């Protein structure tokens with residue numbers, strides 16, 4: 001195996017024997033073959049579009065769900081990946097028949113049947129097949145960005161929001177990675193991936209707010225009640241909605257975990273009296289927290305951490321959508337117009353004890369673009385009168401590396417006249433520190449999930465107007481972002497497309513950036529890594 005798609009890549013280079021995330025050599029190989037199958041499907045779909053022929057909507061869904069399933073720690077179930085490969089080959093065959101000719105690239109013609117076939121073929125589908133390190137690096141940026149984009153597009157899709165232009169771009173970009181393109185052309189395609197990332201993030205924002213209302217400032221309980229509960233983790237709000245409806249009146253409470261926390265900010269979910277609160281911390285601490293929870297846990301997406309010795313919750317672990325884990329129960333997709341069937345979780349929950357309390361109190365969030373812009377006058381005034389010196393966008397992901405204590409220290413040591421704008425699971429490093437308020441505004445404004453980083457960009461664009469500035473980079477906003485998996489890659493490319501410069505990215509820069517590609521990002525966009533808290537603080541506040 002050779003995988004370097006996430007921030008925790010072994011030794012800062014790549015995982016080559018087994019993934020730090022727990023991905024095996026075999027699963028990694030199967031995922032490489034799945035990506036290869038996606039490229040074959042994309043080549044045919046692009047050729048059909050070029051001839052103005054219709055493309056089966058199954059292509060968009062196939063590419064979206066397949067890319068999503070290969071994201072870091074979303075799916076550990078090799079059988080799912082093997083089935084998806086075969087589904088891709090069938091779909092590719094149908095498209096080939098429709099086109100009436102065979103395309104030349106290996107991804108358009110390869111055949112694998114058994115698991116042994118797939119594993120024997122895997123090295124030919126991997127990233128190391130691309131010899132030029134700059135081309136490989138740009139392919140990685142594009143493909144990892146597409147994986148993140150697919151994840152967000154999938155959530156929008158589940159709420160009935162689709163955009164054929166986004167699907168056509170995914171096909172175009174996948175297909176382009178099978179062809180010899182120059183480095184400048186690949187840089188252009190990388191930036192175009194960011195442009196479509198913005199479209200996907202905006203689509204999901206419309207899907208979420210159109211379905212569940214505009215997030216509003218909300219205090220979320222982090223203690224527990226006395227009833228049995230179901231814990232929902234991941235990012236898919238539609239799954240949560242189905243579960244809340246089905247648990248109503250059953251005596252079972254529903255708690256959020258990790259990236260599901262922001263669901264509490266949406267008006268539509270507040271009407272459920274049994275929507276009890278948020279349980280536990282960031283994704284990487286889940287083994288202990290899921291063990292303590294005592295009831296069923298539903299994964300709607302990544303991040304899944306494989307069970308450790310002593311963890312006994314496999315029989316109360318459920319996956320759905322793109323997520324999967326061997327031995328866990330997978331809840332099948334909903335049929336058109338229907339709901340997913342969560343009755344198995346509810347039955348099991350009723351026989352479980354109430355969750356073990358981990359902590360008590362409340363956390364505050366819900367500062368997505370509408371809520372912050374409702375406070376715009378107050379914010380602008382606080383900046384003009386000098387009460388607020390600077391905003392720090394500290395969005396992105398958390399992770400298990402010790403070096404991430406940087407972010408808690410940074411938050412703690414920021415001066416009182418600064419405000420943190422956050423989104424994503426990165427916030428778990430500081431959302432339970434009491435950082436107080438400035439000019440009546442909380443010093444940590446949580447917009448929501450990692451996809452709500454889009455909200456932070458909307459806020460910046462509106463503030464630019466309010467201050468009468470020409471350039472978003474003239475605002476008193478600094479970007480100190482943490483990344484982990486591929487959704488953060490598309491968020492980064494989206495921010496670059498929106499013109500944001502001088503983003504600091506940590507705790508380490510991606511291992512898949514070659515020195516030359518890193519140089520392009522540094523010279524054109526001012527991308528930088530992180531140093532010590534003191535050095536960075538000084539530089540940011542200078």
Ligand code: FSO
Nearest residue numbers: 303397424425450487488
């Ligand atoms: Fe985090 Fe995981 Fe949301 Fe990611 S829980 S790390 S970038 O899946 O998507 O922020």
Ligand code: SF4
Nearest residue numbers: 003006015019020021
């Ligand atoms: Fe390693 Fe990350 Fe790839 Fe997992 S996803 S194998 S941790 S680089």
